[in-house]
Amino acid sequence: MKFEVVEVLSKILDSNDTTVGGGSASALTGAMAASMIGMVAKLSKKKPVNFTEQQYDAIAAECELLSEQLQQGSID
Secondary structure, three states: OOOOHHHHHHHHHOOOOOOOOHHHHHHHHHHHHHHHHHHHHHHHHOOOOOOOHHHHHHHHHHHHHHHHHHHHHOOO
């Protein structure tokens, strides 16, 4: 069964639903953090300072994968 992030978030916020706990909340928070880091890497690629464009691409790709894995982990 596939859940949408909004659906998982509503379950986390529902104090009467005990099927989703702190682990799901942590996984969803981590997914959001990974997505934000990926976004910053993509923006930083436009004016590279500390890394090459290829390194920024690699960071963004790794963050995207991590975010997807954490989202999946929030419902498993």
